[in-house]
Amino acid sequence: MSKLAYLGPRGTFCEAALRLLAPDVEGVPYANVTAALEAARSGTADGAVVPLENSVEGAITQTLDELAWGPPLLVTGELLLPVEFTLLVRPGTELAQIKRLTTHPAAHTQCRGFIERELPGAVVVAAASTAGAAQEVAAPGSPYDAAISPAIAGEYYGLTAIASNIGDRSDTVTRFIRVSPPGLLPEPTGADRTSLVVFLQDDHPGALLEMLSEFAVRGVNLTRIESRPTGDGIGHYFFHFDCEGHVSDARVGEAISGLHRLSSDVRFLGSYPRADAVAPQVRRGTADADFAEAADWLSRIRAGRV
Numbered sequence: 635m636s637k638l639a640y641l642g643p644r645g646t647f648c649e650a651a652l653r654l655l656a657p658d659v660e661g662v663p664y665a666n667v668t669a670a671l672e673a674a675r676s677g678t679a680d681g682a683v684v685p686l687e688n689s690v691e692g693a694i695t696q697t698l699d700e701l702a703w704g705p706p707l708l709v710t711g712e713l714l715l716p717v718e719f720t721l722l723v724r725p726g727t728e729l730a731q732i733k734r735l736t737t738h739p740a741a742h743t744q745c746r747g748f749i750e751r752e753l754p755g756a757v758v759v760a761a762a763s764t765a766g767a768a769q770e771v772a773a774p775g776s777p778y779d780a781a782i783s784p785a786i787a788g789e790y791y792g793l794t795a796i797a798s799n800i801g802d803r804s805d806t807v808t809r810f811i812r813v814s815p816p817g818l819l820p821e822p823t824g825a826d827r828t829s830l831v832v833f834l835q836d837d838h839p840g841a842l843l844e845m846l847s848e849f850a851v852r853g854v855n856l857t858r859i860e861s862r863p864t865g866d867g868i869g870h871y872f873f874h875f876d877c878e879g880h881v882s883d884a885r886v887g888e889a890i891s892g893l894h895r896l897s898s899d900v901r902f903l904g905s906y907p908r909a910d911a912v913a914p915q916v917r918r919g920t921a922d923a924d925f926a927e928a929a930d931w932l933s934r935i936r937a938g939r940v
């Protein structure tokens with residue numbers, strides 16, 4: 635049976651995402667995103683499932699940076715998981731007794747309103763994951779009174795839910811990705827997404843516009859753009875892009891070849907089916923047949939057949 639590493643321990647949203655993405659696969663929990671990705675790279679696991687972005691909190695920067703800098707991995711799938719937060723305590727603890735609270739920083743941000751309203755003055759300490767926070771609350775002699783976690787973590791670790799659905803928004807979604815060691819790409823489905831990272835050649839007026847033009851002139855719709863610091867001082871960035879389509883589509887392939895020519899490095903992160911199955915709108919002149927016809931035309935005129 636194949637194995638997928640995930641951000642553990644048991645009970646995280648990441649585990650729930652893995653169960654939906656790959657129901658027949660054994661999930662192996664790791665303490666953090668880096669360790670889960672390392673398991674996929676080393677072959678200890680066949681791949682990994684990790685969070686990429688949240689509809690309220692934004693990018694999970696640890697995942698973005700790992701994909702950009704670490705040994706290459708390919709994104710082979712994605713899933714959009716609605717996330718609903720629960721306040722978990724040891725049986726008998728009441729709301730007024732909660733002085734120290736622990737959860738994942740992304741969960742903290744998403745429950746800020748509830749914490750300010752119901753637990754003013756409570757100290758919030760960051761945990762490696764939401765279920766990791768629940769596990770810590772359940773541990774003997776725990777310094778924490780409560781955890782913000784998925785409800786299922788309460789069942790796993792013997793905690794009681796004293797408040798449910800405590801996120802500031804009820805429609806929050808986290809996007810999880812499945813990554814695999816480099817190998818065959820998923821076949822195009824007609825509703826795909828392509829992810830890549832671009833490192834600029836140099837800093838000059840219009841550098842960002844030049845990158846965006848590669849997509850725009852070929853009718854490729856972007857679905858996410860994120861700048862991340864390179865670490866080389868203030869003002870130095872690289873860029874994550876998600877766009878509609880598969881690298882086997884002529885317009886996507888040509889756009890990323892164009893980026894390859896212009897930039898110091900392009901890291902292709904994968905083409906994979908979109909979780910929402912939304913197919914791109916192909917603009918006039920940007921279908922595969924249009925690119926093939928234009929290439930034929932160019933060959934003819936180069937051969938003097940005007």
Ligand SMILES: O=C(O)C(=O)C[C@]1(C(=O)O)C=C[C@@H](O)C=C1
Pocket residue numbers: 641645646647648649685688694717738740741744762763764765808
């Ligand atoms: O801690 C978990 O349960 C996770 O799966 C991680 C994670 C995240 O990294 O954003 C996933 C969804 C929630 O937004 C909070 C935490």
